[in-house]
Each structure stands twice: as C-alpha cells, then as structure tokens.
Amino acid sequence: MNTVMDSVAAVPARAPAWPIYRAELRCELRRAWRYPGFVLPSLLFPVLFYSLFGVLLGRGQASIYLLATYCVFGAMAPALFGFGVQLALDREGGLLTLKRALPMPPMAPLLARLLMALLFAVVVASLLITVAIVAGVVVTPGAVFHLLAVAAFAALPLGAIGLLIGSHVSASAAPAVVNLVYLPLALLSGLWLPLSMLPSLFTTLAPLWPTWHLAQLALPAVGQPAQGSTWVHVAVLLGITVVALGLARRRLRRIG
Numbered sequence: 001m002n003t004v005m006d007s008v009a010a011v012p013a014r015a016p017a018w019p020i021y022r023a024e025l026r027c028e029l030r031r032a033w034r035y036p037g038f039v040l041p042s043l044l045f046p047v048l049f050y051s052l053f054g055v056l057l058g059r060g061q062a063s064i065y066l067l068a069t070y071c072v073f074g075a076m077a078p079a080l081f082g083f084g085v086q087l088a089l090d091r092e093g094g095l096l097t098l099k100r101a102l103p104m105p106p107m108a109p110l111l112a113r114l115l116m117a118l119l120f121a122v123v124v125a126s127l128l129i130t131v132a133i134v135a136g137v138v139v140t141p142g143a144v145f146h147l148l149a150v151a152a153f154a155a156l157p158l159g160a161i162g163l164l165i166g167s168h169v170s171a172s173a174a175p176a177v178v179n180l181v182y183l184p185l186a187l188l189s190g191l192w193l194p195l196s197m198l199p200s201l202f203t204t205l206a207p208l209w210p211t212w213h214l215a216q217l218a219l220p221a222v223g224q225p226a227q228g229s230t231w232v233h234v235a236v237l238l239g240i241t242v243v244a245l246g247l248a249r250r251r252l253r254r255i256g
Contacts, residue, residue, distance in 0.1 A: 067129070067147070080158055084163070085175055146218070147218060160244035167251040190202075
C-alpha cells in the first residue's frame with residue numbers, strides 16, 4: 001500500500017496550460033508589431049479610405065453605410081495576411097515543425113494568432129467609429145457594440161480562409177495569393193460601395209462570399225437594410241470556418 005501511495009505521490013502535478021497560451025499570444029503580438037509593413041497598413045488603410053470616401057467624398061447615407069462595411073473590411077487584412085502569409089513563412093522556415101515538437105498544446109499557436117487577428121479587427125473598428133463620430137455620424141452605444149462584435153467575429157471565418165491559403169502555398173507566393181482573395185472579396189461583397197451601383201451579376205453572386213454575409217450582419221447596426229436572416233448568415237460563416245479549418249488541417253497533416 002505504501003509503495004502504491006509513494007508511486008502516486010511521485011507523479012508530478014500537471015502544469016496549467018494557460019501560461020503557455022499567454023506566452024504564445026505575447027510572442028505573436030510582438031512578432032506582428034515588429035513588422036511595420038503589416039501593422040501600419042492593417043490599422044491605417046481602412047481608416048484613411050473611410051476618411052476619404054466615407055467622410056470627405058461621401059455624405060449622409062454613404063458615411064453610415066461605409067462605416068458598417070469598412071468595419072468588415074478592416075478585419076480582413078489582419079486575418080487573411082496574419083494567418084495566410086505568416087503560416088506559409090512558418091512552414092518554410094521550420095518554425096511550425098519546431099512548435100509541433102515542443103511540449104505545448106497544439107491549439108496554442110492557432111488561438112494566439114486568432115486572438116491577434118481579433119484584436120487588430122476590434123482596434124480598426126474602434127478607429128473607424130471614432131472617425132465617424134468626429135465627422136458627425138450618429139452612432140449609438142448599441143451600434144458601437146454591434147459593430148465591434150461583428151468585427152471580432154469576422155476574424156474567425158477570414159482567419160480560417162487565411163489558414164487554408166497558408167497551408168497550401170509557398171512563402172513567396174502567399175502575399176500575392178492573399179491579395180487575389182483580399183481585394184476581390186472587398187469589391188464583390190459591396191464593402192467599398194453598395195452592390196446596387198454595380199451590374200446585377202454582382203448582386204446575384206454576392207451570397208457566395210463570406211464578407212458579404214459579414215456585411216449583412218454589420219449593416220443593421222447603423223440602420224441600413226440587410227438581406228437574409230441573421231442566423232442564416234451566422235450559420236454560413238460558421239460552415240465556411242469549419243470547412244476551411246478541416247481542409248487546412250488535412251493539408252498540414254500531410255506535409256508535416
């Protein structure tokens with residue numbers, strides 16, 4: 001009996017996992033801030049574009065509409081580039097293999113990168129809302145919460161798409177491939193201007209794009225009409241997330 005008790009006592013207590021997640025998030029944020037070519041465009045481009053097209057050139061309904069859609073647009077770059085390009089770099093540089101060999105939770109790097117994209121999305125949305133309020137756009141506290149929630153949620157499906165891209169393409173090709181997804185999605189989803197101003201084909205194809213569904217979630221926050229049911233949009237976005245993550249996981253297991 002004593003021998004059994006001694007054996008149990010000799011087993012070391014399992015260390016808590018949360019310090020690992022915290023350390024991984026800290027490293028991810030430090031790495032992002034060390035690349036001004038990623039941080040500055042991600043934070044400033046949506047704000048500058050909204051200031052120009054939504055405030056200076058657009059008035060009234062245009063400022064209100066673009067505030068909602070630019071909150072989605074601002075979430076795109078941190079998620080797509082943060083996951084897509086960085087994962088491709090980690091794969092080719094051997095960092096992904098090293099992290100797999102370390103005694104750390106396998107989800108820690110993924111969650112750290114997701115939280116980084118979420119944080120950037122919320123910061124960009126906050127800057128856009130601030131610019132809109134300074135410009136005289138009426139934004140209620142409920143609308144602020146709504147827009148921030150949509151921006152944060154956008155990091156999930158967009159990050160999954162970025163992960164799928166980064167798991168398939170090389171580090172040198174990743175920026176070009178992400179741009180081929182990033183810019184067309186913004187235009188085809190009506191983030192830069194209403195789809196009613198484009199040929200009817202764009203409106204017909206719009207439900208195919210995840211950013212269109214995100215825009216439909218954001219528009220009611222500022223009193224703009226949206227198409228479809230909120231729960232349908234959420235279900236579609238979650239479905240895209242699951243499929244993209246599944247395909248990316250399958251690819252990463254094959255190559256590593």
